[in-house]
Amino acid sequence: MYKVMIVDDEPKLRNGLRTLIPWESIGFEVIGTAASGKEVLRSLDTQLPDLLIVDIRIPGMSGLQLIQEIRTLGVPMRYVIVSGYADFEYARTALQLGADGYLLKPVNKDEMTSLLINVREKMEQERQQQSSGRSDPPSKEWLIYSLLSGSANMDQSTVQDMAMEYELSWPEYEVVLVEVRGEGSRNEAEIHRFREQLADLFNRQKRGVVLDTAAYIAILLKNPLEGEEERLELYQELQHISGELRPYITIAAGGKVKQLLEIRQSYTASQSLLEKSFFYGQDAILCPDSFTASLPQGTELDRCELPDVQEWGFRLFYLIDVGDGGYLEPLLKDAAQIYMNKGCSEQEVKEAFFQMINEVIRRISAKTWHDANLACSPAQFLSSIYGHHTLARLIEDVLSVLEKLSIVSASSGQHSEIKKMLDFIDRHYAENLKLETLARMFNYSSAYLGQIFKNKTGEYFNTYLDKVRIQKAKEWLAQGDKVYEAAEKAGFSSVNYFYSKFKRYDGKSPSDYQKKAKN
Structure with a gap:
């Protein structure tokens, strides 16, 4: 059975082709489907179809571009183009690329079956040629790709012979992977230009081989990188060539190996570094011997539970509201370190930061945001959290915005910490305010802050908060609100609790007060 993969961005068409054609009876097996060219290229690491049935119009890259990519890798494969566009130029280009046929949608069952039988006969002839030793040898790129993906079924002796043939018998090897992320990953034309320039440079200078491994641009170095200076030189060189992609590329080197057969070890090491680049990324090439955290390791934080995003978000807001921006950075970094210690994924960290912010x-009031003169709207600021490539840059950008908001809040003329607390209580009495939470904001113990509060106001914190709430409740009762409505607005957890506090501080019940106020 020859293996087939169907590539079309419309699920109905993919499934329709699977059921329309009597695959097994004509010698084929459908091993999978894909909705895009990138999905196909990623799948080549684990499965290699003999025949690709591909629509011209697929997202990211066209079907013709996909064929070109696979041909560049030197992967042996046959192609049948399917399209809803009766365009002779498409058909001619497809045939120039070696496609075995071009069919228009809707696909005719008999027409496609006949074409597939012809393709099968060609493939059988190729197999006979291979068995008789008359087949063309695979390309250098195919050899390297097979070794990187682990799909090569060759012993050491065979690899050494092929290395001699392709001038790949080097003393040492190292795989460097370049990943394009974010907005840059959508710029297929720029990525193609970048890869072509890299390939030309490294081939011309005989420094190595450049190829596309679907998720990355891979560079097989003839001379592994030795030390930080050489890594920096290569990093700057790649940055210069990358052009518009510069903000979106991350580079990792997997370490040197002695044998060509071992380059997959360097590849997987480099791949592992890229997977963690969000947490440890920096303006340099990531490598095993310089892989250190960009944030300081904690001690007490190691034992902390995951932050409650609502509580930590409130703590951030409180610091902004009272104008204490100096505590924002430690709080953000503590949260980040706890997530790192717990082994959370990049997506989980970004989701947590999104919720906190x-x-x-x-x-935050609209006036505070406006007065901070920020270049983005609140919605844009939130959505930008998911676009950051490193945790350090995420914290840096979030901190920049929060500090500007804090400066605006601080400019209101509040000076002492107690005055800030009193002003905050007056505006947020209805929320679940606790002395312990405020104490953490100011880096005090709750006992010490409570003593300061008592000395400055003459009241204990809870007593002061209760009196503020009672006074606010009186205003609503005088306006005609029902007792339970006034209690809820003032922040009391229950009506009975409100009754007891009201009578304690005012000497009468809320109902009696309301009657007197009406009279």
């Missing part, structure tokens, strides 16, 4: 934004 959303908690801040929903409490």
Whole structure:
């Protein structure tokens, strides 16, 4: 059975082709489907179809571009083009690329079956040629790709012979991977230009081989990188060539190996570094011997539970609201370190930061945001969290915005910490305010801050908060609100609790007060 993969971005068409054609009876087996060219290229690491049935119009790269990519890798494969566009230029280009046929949608069952039988006969002839030793040898790129992907079924002796033939018998090897992320990954034309320039440079200078491994641009170095200076030189060189892709590329080197057969070890090591680049990324090539965290390792933080995003978001907001921006950075870094210690993924960290910052934004007044003169809207600021390539840069950008908001809040003329607390209580009495939470904001023990508060106001914190709430409740009762409505607005957890506190501080019940106020 020859293996087939169907590539079309419309699920109905993919499934329709699977059921329309009597695959097994004509010698084929459908091993999978894909919706895009990138999906096909990624799958080549684990499965290699003999025949690709591909639509011309697929997202990311066209079907013709996909064929070109596979041909560049030297992967042996046959192609049948399917399209809803009766365009002779498409058909001619497809045939120039070696496609075995071009069919228009909707596909005719008999027409495609006949074409597939012809393709099968050609493939059988190729197999006979291979068995008789008359087949063309695979390309150098195919050899390297097979070794990197682990799909090569060759012993050491065979690899050494092929290395001699392709002038790949080097003393040492190292794989460097370049990943294009974010907005840059959508610029297929720029990525193609970048890869072509790299290939031309490294081939011309005989420094190595450049090829595309679907998820990355891979460079097989003839001379492994020795020390930080050489890594920096290569990093700057790649940055210069990358052009518009510069903000979106991450580079990792997997370490040197002695044998060509071992380059997959360097490849997987480099791949592992890229997978962790969000946490440890920096303006340099990531490598095994310089892989250190960009954030300081904690001690007490190692034992902390995952942050409650609502609580930590409130703490961030409080610091902004009282104008204490100096505590924002330690709080953000503590949260980040706890997530790292718990082994959270990049997506989980970004989601947590999104929720924390959303908690801040929903409490910040529109005037404060406007007065901070920020270049983005709150919605844009939130969405930008998911676009950051490294945790360090995420914290840096978030901190920049929060500090500007804090400066605006601080400019209101509040000076002492107690005055800030009193002003905050007056505006947020209805929320779940606790002395312990405020103490953490100011880096005090709750006992010490409570003593300061008592000395400055003459009241204990809870007593002061209760009196503020009672006074606010009186205003609503005088306006005609029902007792339970006034209690809820003032922040009391239950009506009975509100009754007891009201009578304690005012000497009468809320109902009696309301009657007197009406009279």
